[in-house]
Amino acid sequence: MQRDTQQKEAIRLTFIRAGRPLSIDEILSYARRQVAGLGIATVYRNIKSLQEEKFIQPVDLPGQTTRWEIAPGGHHHHFLCRTCDKLYEIHGCPEDLSRLVPEGYTLEEHDILLRGLCKNCSRKNNTRER
Amino acid sequence: MQRDTQQKEAIRLTFIRAGRPLSIDEILSYARRQVAGLGIATVYRNIKSLQEEKFIQPVDLPGQTTRWEIAPGGHHHHFLCRTCDKLYEIHGCPEDLSRLVPEGYTLEEHDILLRGLCKNCSRKNNTRER
DNA sequence: GTCGTTGCAAAGCGTTTGCAGCCTA
């Protein structure tokens, strides 16, 4: 039978408070504010367990370590800020993806990652330039 | 001064013959047909060197190891076959990406990965179903 | 008190680096 530990609860809370996908390091450092000696192995184990419970799901990004977000998100994509490295959920899809696929190929899924500056970093950038 | 070794030449040839992005394992096993004792460290070193020469460039995929393709490809995206795991280059972009970005965000780049069945695997799949 | 969970340390795994010997120029 599964137990409710401080560690797991702290990690769950971290996701709820963050409101955006988190990396392992983000989870570790945020959750440590609540459970001081929290070990990285415990984070990995609870991430796995929370995924099995379908509380969170993985977000695989090109050239980056996996991030984790509260599930179910429904179908959506992400925006990665090149300055603060934070990841944000975005909604909607391009409508003309199937025309990109060559003759004979069967399109089943698509991953889209938009990159640039988030709201916060866009503002800072504008302020600096003035 | 840089030397032309059998190993490096074999790797270069492997890319030319393949005509699609390759993983480290693909490069190692294909190039070994030409240079038997080829070591994995040599592959990594030559990949780096070929990248510096701008003969190849990395292709980062979500949840997969980096693949490598002949450069310059210009701006393009990829199609990953879920059956044979081969990666193909595709051309063109969706036209309405900027409408996906929330107010205040600055869109600079985008990565798109299409997934499904390549031509070969689509055909096999149809044949089997009949 | 039981036994699932934790933190530590060691093991895995893909990638990188150190080094002695090889081979290109």
Next chain:
DNA sequence: TAGGCTGCAAACGCTTTGCAACGAC
């Protein structure tokens, strides 16, 4: 022949696993 390159093995960084102690129920 010099010294860049190779293959091997060890080192690395991130993730997973083994284990004794801890703590939820």
